[in-house]
Amino acid sequence: MAKVNKETILSLIKQIRTSESLRMLLRNTRFIVGISILLGLVLFSYLGPLFYPRDPLSVRNPSLLPPSPEYPLGTDMAGRDVLAALMYGTRTSLYVGFLSAGIATILGVIAAALSVAFSGIVDNVVTAIISFLLSVPSMLLALVVAFYLPVRSYEAIALILGITMWAGFARALRARLLSLREEDFINMSKVAGYSTLRIIFEDMMPSVGAYVIIFFATHIDNGMVGEATLSLLGLQPSGGYSLGLMFSQANSQGGVLRGAWWWFGPPGIIIMLVVISMLLVSTAVDEIFNPRLRRE
Amino acid sequence: MLEVRNLTKIYESGLIKKQYIVAVDDISFEVRKGEIVALVGESGSGKSTTAKIILRLIPPTSGIIKFEGKDIWKDLSSKEELMEYWKNAQPVPQDPYSAFNPSYKIDRALHQALRLIGVDPQDDVGKRLIIESLKQVGLEPSEVLGKYPHQLSGGQRQRILIARCFIVKPKLVVADEPVSMIDASLRGEIMKLIVDLRDIYGTSVIFITHDMNLASALADRIFVMYKGKIIEEGKPDEVIRNPKHEYTRMLIGSIPSIYLKWRDVE
Amino acid sequence: MSKILDIQDLVSYYVQVIEGRKTYVKAVDGVSIEVKQGEVLGIIGESGCGKSTLARAILADFSPPFQYIRGSIKYNTKDGKTLELHKLSRDMLKKYVWGVEISLVPQFAMNALMPTLKVRKLVMDIMRAHFKEVNEYEVIENVNKVFQSIGLPPDVIDRYPFELSGGMRQRVVLGIVATLRPRIMIADEPTSALDVTTQKMVLKTMLDLKKREYVDSIIFITHEIGAARQIATRFAVMYAGKIVEESPTEEFIEKPYHPYSSLLLRAIPDVAQIMIQEKIVKVRDVLYIGGAPPSLINPPLGCRFHPRCPYAMDICRREEPPMTQIEKNRFAACWLYAKK
Numbered sequence: 001m002a003k004v005n006k007e008t009i010l011s012l013i014k015q016i017r018t019s020e021s022l023r024m025l026l027r028n029t030r031f032i033v034g035i036s037i038l039l040g041l042v043l044f045s046y047l048g049p050l051f052y053p054r055d056p057l058s059v060r061n062p063s064l065l066p067p068s069p070e071y072p073l074g075t076d077m078a079g080r081d082v083l084a085a086l087m088y089g090t091r092t093s094l095y096v097g098f099l100s101a102g103i104a105t106i107l108g109v110i111a112a113a114l115s116v117a118f119s120g121i122v123d124n125v126v127t128a129i130i131s132f133l134l135s136v137p138s139m140l141l142a143l144v145v146a147f148y149l150p151v152r153s154y155e156a157i158a159l160i161l162g163i164t165m166w167a168g169f170a171r172a173l174r175a176r177l178l179s180l181r182e183e184d185f186i187n188m189s190k191v192a193g194y195s196t197l198r199i200i201f202e203d204m205m206p207s208v209g210a211y212v213i214i215f216f217a218t219h220i221d222n223g224m225v226g227e228a229t230l231s232l233l234g235l236q237p238s239g240g241y242s243l244g245l246m247f248s249q250a251n252s253q254g255g256v257l258r259g260a261w262w263w264f265g266p267p268g269i270i271i272m273l274v275v276i277s278m279l280l281v282s283t284a285v286d287e288i289f290n291p292r293l294r295r296e
Numbered sequence: 297m298l299e300v301r302n303l304t305k306i307y308e309s310g311l312i313k314k315q316y317i318v319a320v321d322d323i324s325f326e327v328r329k330g331e332i333v334a335l336v337g338e339s340g341s342g343k344s345t346t347a348k349i350i351l352r353l354i355p356p357t358s359g360i361i362k363f364e365g366k367d368i369w370k371d372l373s374s375k376e377e378l379m380e381y382w383k384n385a386q387p388v389p390q391d392p393y394s395a396f397n398p399s400y401k402i403d404r405a406l407h408q409a410l411r412l413i414g415v416d417p418q419d420d421v422g423k424r425l426i427i428e429s430l431k432q433v434g435l436e437p438s439e440v441l442g443k444y445p446h447q448l449s450g451g452q453r454q455r456i457l458i459a460r461c462f463i464v465k466p467k468l469v470v471a472d473e474p475v476s477m478i479d480a481s482l483r484g485e486i487m488k489l490i491v492d493l494r495d496i497y498g499t500s501v502i503f504i505t506h507d508m509n510l511a512s513a514l515a516d517r518i519f520v521m522y523k524g525k526i527i528e529e530g531k532p533d534e535v536i537r538n539p540k541h542e543y544t545r546m547l548i549g550s551i552p553s554i555y556l557k558w559r560d561v562e
Numbered sequence: 563m564s565k566i567l568d569i570q571d572l573v574s575y576y577v578q579v580i581e582g583r584k585t586y587v588k589a590v591d592g593v594s595i596e597v598k599q600g601e602v603l604g605i606i607g608e609s610g611c612g613k614s615t616l617a618r619a620i621l622a623d624f625s626p627p628f629q630y631i632r633g634s635i636k637y638n639t640k641d642g643k644t645l646e647l648h649k650l651s652r653d654m655l656k657k658y659v660w661g662v663e664i665s666l667v668p669q670f671a672m673n674a675l676m677p678t679l680k681v682r683k684l685v686m687d688i689m690r691a692h693f694k695e696v697n698e699y700e701v702i703e704n705v706n707k708v709f710q711s712i713g714l715p716p717d718v719i720d721r722y723p724f725e726l727s728g729g730m731r732q733r734v735v736l737g738i739v740a741t742l743r744p745r746i747m748i749a750d751e752p753t754s755a756l757d758v759t760t761q762k763m764v765l766k767t768m769l770d771l772k773k774r775e776y777v778d779s780i781i782f783i784t785h786e787i788g789a790a791r792q793i794a795t796r797f798a799v800m801y802a803g804k805i806v807e808e809s810p811t812e813e814f815i816e817k818p819y820h821p822y823s824s825l826l827l828r829a830i831p832d833v834a835q836i837m838i839q840e841k842i843v844k845v846r847d848v849l850y851i852g853g854a855p856p857s858l859i860n861p862p863l864g865c866r867f868h869p870r871c872p873y874a875m876d877i878c879r880r881e882e883p884p885m886t887q888i889e890k891n892r893f894a895a896c897w898l899y900a901k902k
Contacts, residue, residue, distance in 0.1 A: 184395040187353055191387060192408035193379040206399035338757035450609075476755075479608050479785045481829040484848035506757055509788065513831035513848065536833060550762040552753075552788035554815060554827060555834035561766045561792055 025288045034280030037273055045090035054081045056088035057241060064255075067262050074262040076246075077253040085246060086266050092242040093224045096158045097274065100223030103162025104169065105216045111166065112173035116181055116204075117196045126174075130167045138164035139229060146230055152237040154227075161226040169215050173208060180204050210289035217278040217285070224271060243267040297500055298327040298350070298468055303359035305345050319345040321524035322359070327468070332494055332501040334511035334532075336547070337521035343504045346521075347472045350502065351387050352378070363468070383412055386464050388471035388490065392453035392478075396445035402456055403441055406430075409463040429462035430455075433489050451482050458489045465497050472504045487514055508551045512536055520544050565638065566745050566779055567597040567620070567664075572633035572648075574619045577626070587858045589615035591803035592633075594885070597746060602772070602780045604794030604811070606787050606826070610855050612803040613783045614669070617748050620781070621664055622647035622655055639663055640745055661692055665744035665777075669751040672731035675723035682719045685738055692742065701741075708737045711774055712767045729760030733767050740776035747771070748781040753789045761789055769793050787830060791815060796891075799823050802856050802866040805885070808893040819894040821871045825851045865897065873898060 025031050049056075059079040067074045073082035115126040133141075142164050149156055177200070180186065189199050205212075228244020230236060236245060250256055250264035305320040320342040327333050337343045348354040350361060352368055361368050363381065372381055389395040396402055406426050407417040415422045430437045433455040440452055448456075454474065461469055471490060475483040491514055493499040505511055511518055512532040520528040520535065520543070527541045539545045549558070571594055576587035589612040597603055607613050615628070624630040635647040640663065647659065660666075668674075675684065685705050689696045702719060709718055712733055723731055732752060739747055749768065753761040771777050784790050790797070797814045799807040799822065807820040818824040828849040853870040856862055862869055868878040877897050885893050886900040 183397075184389045184391055185397040187348075187351075187387065188389065188395055188405065189397075189408065190353060191351060191382045191385075192412050193375070193382055194408075195375070203397050206397070338759060480787060481608055481785065481826050481851065484829055484831050485850035487831070488848070488850075508758070509831050509833045512833045546759060548833075550758040551833050552758070552761060552786065552792060553834045554788045554791055554830060554832050558762070558792050561762065561769060 025284060028284045028288060030280045030287075031284035034277040034284065037277035038281075041090060041270065041273060041277075042094065045087050045094060048087040049084070052083060052087070054084040056080060056084035057239075064258065064260055064263075066260075073266060074260070076249065076260070076263045077255055078249075082263055082266065085241065086243075086270070089241050089243040089246050089267065090270055092154060092240065093227060093244060093271075094220075094274070096154050096161070096227040096242065097220040097223035099155065099158035100161035100165065100226065101216050101219040103159060104165035104219060104223075105212060107162060107166035108169040108173055108215070109212060111170040112177055113200050115170075115174045116177040117200060126170075130171050130174075133164070133167035134171070139226070142226065142230065143233065143235070146235040152235070154237060154240060154242075157227055157230055157236070158223065160230075161223050164226075165219055165222060169219075173211065176208050176211065177204055180207055210285050213285050214282045217282045220278055221271060221275045224274065243270055297329045297364060298502075299360075299362040300325050300346075300350070301360045301362075303346065303349065303361065304357050305342070305349060305354070306357045318524050320349070320356075323521075323524070323526045325519055325526060325529070327500050327502060329467070329500055330494055330498045331516050332491070332503060332514055334515035334518045335502060335504045335521055336506065336508060336511050336518055338506050338547075340523065341521040342524040343521050344472055347387070347470045347502065347504050350468075351385060351470050352381060379412065382466075383464060384466050385468040385470065386461050386466040388454075388457055388461060388469060388474045390473035390476060392450045392457060393445070395457055396453060398445055401442055401444055402448065402453070405456060405460055406463065409460040413464055425463050426459075429459040432462045432492070433459045434485075435459070450478055451486070454478060454486055455489065458486070458493075461493055461499075465493075466499060468500045468502070469493060470502045470504070473506070474503070475510070476505070476507070483510060484513070490514075508536070508547065509553065520547065564599050565596055566599050567595075567638075568634075568636040569593060569595050569620065570634045570636075572619055572635060573631040574615075574624065574633075575629055575631055576615075577629050585859055588612075588803045588861060589858055590619045591861075593619075593800075593803075593805055595798055595805060595808070597779050597781065599745075599778050600772070601795045602769075602782060602793050604787075604790035604797045605781060605783045605800055606785065606790060606797060607800035608785055608826075608855050610858070611800045612858065613800045614750050616800065617666055617668075617750050617781070617783055620647075620748065621660060621666055622650065623660075624648075625652070637663065638745075640743075661688070661739075661744065662742050663744055664746045664748065665739045665742060667735055667739055667747065667749045667752060669754060671735045671752075672723075672728055675731055675735070677722065677724050680720055680722055681734055685719070685741070688738060688742075705738065705741050708740050708771075708776060709734070712737055712740075712770050713763075727760070728756055729763055732756065732760075732764050736764070736767055736771060740771045743776055745778040746781060747777040747779075748783065750783045751785075752782070753784065753786060762792075765789060765793050787827065788832065799826070802861050803858055804866060804895065806867065806895045808885075808891075810891055813889075813892060819888055819892065819899065820867075820896050821873050821898075822851075822867050823894075825849060825872075865895075 057080065061071065061075045061079045061081055063075055063077050063079045065071055065075045071081055073086060076082055076085065111126050111130065115123045142160050145160050146157065186199060186203055189203050224243065227242055228247055231242055231245040232248040236242065246267045247264060250260065255263040301324045303320055303323050307317040307319055309315050323346065335343045335346065345354065349356050355369060363385065366372065368381060372378055396405060410417045410422045410425060415425060427437045430440065435452060435455050440448060440456060445453060469490065474490065475486050478486060487510060490501055494501055503511065503515060515532055517529065518532050518535045519526050522543045528535060528539065528544045535544065536548055539548055571592055572590055573592055574590045576589060578585050578587065593616060605613050605616065618628060620635065622635055630648055633648065637645045637647055639645060645659065647655065682702065685701065686696065686698060689701050706716060706719060710716065714730065714733055714737065718726070718730070718734060726734065752764055752768070756764060768780055772780055782790050782794055791811055794811050796808070796810050798805050799820060801822050807818065807823045815827065818827055829851055831848050851870055856866055864880045865878040865883050868874040871878065875897060883895045883897045883900045885895045887893050888899050
């Protein structure tokens, strides 16, 4: 098994530090706007409570009040302060979204890298696993696993979602890495004494880096929605609260019927903002790293 | 110096009903120190596969390749031993476009060569070696250093690939169609650089091509490959004036020579 | 031999706007050339000299950023009309000229065959693009006749391109082009990336098509002089957007007049030295032309070759030499021969 030596990591860090593309990225309008929206949401959900210290889960408030100076986003059917609940829920959802997308990305990269680095049996096994996962409806799989899992936590949910998301990505990434493997510059690195692992990270990753980043960014909202689905079916941890749950409760507890837009509107808007921000970031990354799209 | 004995490479495909493709069929030859040897053949002849096996990129199915007495596939296993081999055997690839990773500047290719021989690209010795090697291949360092591959011409890129060899100074260079993607009028000039490697450092060269014009102009010996076998060998003037095998005769009759017109195409 | 194509002083540039300013890439900068019936004209030069662009210009394929600046392209059609191609609209060119009168086989055309279409389908598509009424049976019969005459097996028409080798694909393309019976077939690097024996087959095919009168004349654009000379009757050497020498093949090879031409010929290693003389000429004796081909945006003043020319004189640096007739049918643009 190839060793991850100091050289590989140092070169990776150096790559990132001196990367011209990175600097271009940080100046790109779309990237800045997208990241700002995301940062805004993070700040809102994590720092918001400092300015608005209402207990999000307390059901002592009068129920279904429209927005007012006292309750800026009103209250829900159970009597929760919607604004406080929104902050709390956003925290959870963002956490699950990022974690699940992160797990899927890492699993996908490892699987594709193993497949391409070792070929033969390893490749066959990985491809078989991918094919199996793709043939099973992912939500169903997630449901079944979540149902039987003794642990109920958001980390577990993120893990389950991550496992259902990585297969398609791994297959596409494997295809790209395979075609890269045939390029002459891979052979040139081999005869320069590079280890297989180093070749994957130094030679192949830059070409697919953008794709990996874009996959991660665009699946954060997948994770959030996936979590919402699981929560809808009651598979969330006890005491857990997320945007997805807010949504589903608004639906099931009659908030929608009664037109309590202050209840089901904001969670939807937040999710939409995540989608938009990640879309902006993705197109920016694609533009910067894809030389054909770059406006030199 | 390099001895190839009974080299065979068979590709298998298919899981249940297997198909076999014999790329290299029991070939044997030797390359002496300071010799330039040409492997001439058309596509499918096995010449490129042979090159990759000698460079230790693809494993052979059977046969022995000995470099200075050591079997390169059986006797070398540790990373250090492999690096030591590559310090002595380097390629000059065919495609100056795909031989560079487009995400990096061309400097990286030269840095890789320096690190192979244990020199730090950042210190003075390294920097001097890079400048020297670029000048040796006829490039002005300030014109090519710091540039990305797509910013340079094919000829410039090919010269940089040869500059790598001037840095490493290997005992053996395996050049697989090094000039086929370059303009006809620039080929002689670039091939001269490879001959320089032999003349200055005593490097042996295995030069793989389908261009008999080029092979005859620089090789000490020519090996003609056809369907995985070496069907003819000898000095260029022997092979060209007295081809023994029918395929060789056909090959020579198809050489596009400026000074000789084909009589069967009128 | 009658004239088919008469190009006078053709100038066409690529126009780019870089940082707000218009820059001109002078790829075709005052080219005058004739093509007579039955000849094979070889246009040779290094990469970047403008020869592929010249092919586009001959077809009057002017679309942004490629612009026609001035000059004339006179073409005599199969039924005796004279067309001024630079004056025709794109629609007219598509309908009456391209494919049916003058046809271009671009470099790597064999890779342009759509891999999921059988050859038959491709042929029908092309025919329908050119003619309103197409009888499939007739068309396929015609195409098969052409294919057969160039030695392709009869089942080629029902194959997919990926089933055919590179050489066969190239010949299929040539065959399809020939079916439309253009007067002039322009082939841009038809032998690149092919094995030597395949190259010979493709060259033979091109000549066969001419012999059987599927095409009248061929314009062969390449940097591989050894291949071109096997079928070319005349050579035109191109450098930096201009033609610097024109001459019948054998005389050109025996004694090139323009300094660039003679350096070009000596820069290519050739096996003939072994076959003709006793001495084996090793690569060390191959000359090379110092310097690099000039930029087409800012070509040198005066004669464009003067920075690399071993015979450069004062006047070469100041004035462009005119095309001068040196012998019957032999022309060169060089102050060594022009009178001042």
